[in-house]
Amino acid sequence: MEKVFPDHLLPVYHRADVAFLYGEGPYLFAANGRRYLDFVAGIAVSSLGHNHPYLSGALKSQVDRLLHVSNLYRVPEQERLARRLCENSFAHSVYFCNSGAESIEGAIKMARRTHFGEGNESRNRIITMQQAFHGRTMGALAATGNPKYLEGFGPTPGGFDQVEANSVDAVAGAISARTAAVMFEPVLAEGGILPISGQVFGEIRKLCDRHDLLLIVDEVQTGICRTGRLFGHQWADARPDIMTLAKGLGGGVPIGAICVSERVAKHMIPGTHGSTFSGNPLAMSAGNAVLDVVLAPGFIAGVERVSKHLFARGSALIEEFPHLFKETRGRGLLFGLKCQVPNADLVAAAFDAGLLCHIAGDNVLRLLPPLIVTEDHVNEAFEILRSVASVYEIKAGEV
Ligand code: PLP
Numbered sequence: 001m002e003k004v005f006p007d008h009l010l011p012v013y014h015r016a017d018v019a020f021l022y023g024e025g026p027y028l029f030a031a032n033g034r035r036y037l038d039f040v041a042g043i044a045v046s047s048l049g050h051n052h053p054y055l056s057g058a059l060k061s062q063v064d065r066l067l068h069v070s071n072l073y074r075v076p077e078q079e080r081l082a083r084r085l086c087e088n089s090f091a092h093s094v095y096f097c098n099s100g101a102e103s104i105e106g107a108i109k110m111a112r113r114t115h116f117g118e119g120n121e122s123r124n125r126i127i128t129m130q131q132a133f134h135g136r137t138m139g140a141l142a143a144t145g146n147p148k149y150l151e152g153f154g155p156t157p158g159g160f161d162q163v164e165a166n167s168v169d170a171v172a173g174a175i176s177a178r179t180a181a182v183m184f185e186p187v188l189a190e191g192g193i194l195p196i197s198g199q200v201f202g203e204i205r206k207l208c209d210r211h212d213l214l215l216i217v218d219e220v221q222t223g224i225c226r227t228g229r230l231f232g233h234q235w236a237d238a239r240p241d242i243m244t245l246a247k248g249l250g251g252g253v254p255i256g257a258i259c260v261s262e263r264v265a266k267h268m269i270p271g272t273h274g275s276t277f278s279g280n281p282l283a284m285s286a287g288n289a290v291l292d293v294v295l296a297p298g299f300i301a302g303v304e305r306v307s308k309h310l311f312a313r314g315s316a317l318i319e320e321f322p323h324l325f326k327e328t329r330g331r332g333l334l335f336g337l338k339c340q341v342p343n344a345d346l347v348a349a350a351f352d353a354g355l356l357c358h359i360a361g362d363n364v365l366r367l368l369p370p371l372i373v374t375e376d377h378v379n380e381a382f383e384i385l386r387s388v389a390s391v392y393e394i395k396a397g398e399v
Pocket residue numbers: 043099100101102104133134135136185189190218219220221222246247
């Protein structure tokens with residue numbers, strides 16, 4: 001896999017030297033004449049795959065009517081999407097934004113503002129988890145706390161206490177009179193596809209109740225059926241106070257959302273937050289069309305069924321190539337294979353063989369297929385991974 005830095009584009013991305021002309025379901029067709037099976041889905045964005053007739057139709061119809069009006073006026077598509085997100089979650093109200101990082105910034109503001117509104121202005125610190133990823137804006141970076149991403153961008157905004165992931169004791173030990181909230185991803189995705197156990201989730205909820213803290217779940221990657229539930233926290237028997245969404249909600253159109261409980265909502269009075277593009281009709285039509293599809297009877301059960309097959313194929317691959325792979329990780333169609341050889345080598349070889357997959361932290365190979373894939377697509381991906389693994393083993397044996 002060749003890596004390129006095209007002229008006139010800031011060289012912040014290592015790009016594969018391929019350009020896609022169009023897509024169909026889970027396939028992408030490239031200018032080089034090749035077809036690729038897309039198990040990256042634009043990093044968990046293309047939830048309905050490519051060129052989904054229902055989503056495309058809804059967008060075309062919206063484009064022909066109205067793109068943007070601002071929040072100076074009512075936006076019916078926004079009201080509808082907010083209502084549907086609330087009806088299907090713990091939330092009382094929703095604020096729409098344009099990306100994952102922006103939803104995190106808003107969540108941080110809302111948590112602090114809630115305590116301010118309750119007369120506890122000094123409660124402004126947020127406990128986050130090591131190996132987290134919350135985005136690249138300044139507040140989201142500070143919450144992420146990864147020194148590699150922060151290097152050269154100081155001063156870093158303060159107010160975050162990072163603790164060991166998946167540990168109730170670590171969270172309990174970090175709580176002080178200044179703590180406003182605890183924030184984590186239901187599955188630490190970029191950090192290595194590490195699910196937070198239901199038991200830990202529940203215990204953290206209890207800690208939040210005991211200390212009057214807000215629980216923020218970052219569902220930017222896990223939301224909208226990615227884990228086989230509509231929202232990733234629904235695997236645990238625990239309700240958050242704030243939930244961030246982005247990626248899969250728009251099916252490819254930039255969007256973000258912050259879903260909040262009534263306790264939080266009542267402190268976000270006029271003038272406390274805003275953004276020009278917030279909830280514009282085009283993005284809202286995308287969100288509504290995605291929900292039409294994923295909330296249709298049988299869709300979520302289908303994701304769960306395919307997920308079971310995916311994990312079974314993953315386990316079989318590990319059994320066949322124990323020197324290359326160690327364990328399966330994740331939930332639903334947020335799937336990881338812990339590698340014993342460099343994950344990036346396997347991702348590059350899979351690319352050359354026609355399968356798009358991605359890396360995650362902790363040397364994990366990540367599969368994020370569109371939610372519309374079938375068992376046959378999973379079989380196709382695993383046949384490619386088997387051939388990649390065989391070649392890798394043969395080459396390693398020759399060295
Ligand atoms: N939170 C999580 C869990 C993510 O996975 C990401 C991106 O990968 C973000 C936040 C940031 O989202 P965005 O890249 O849309 O700003």
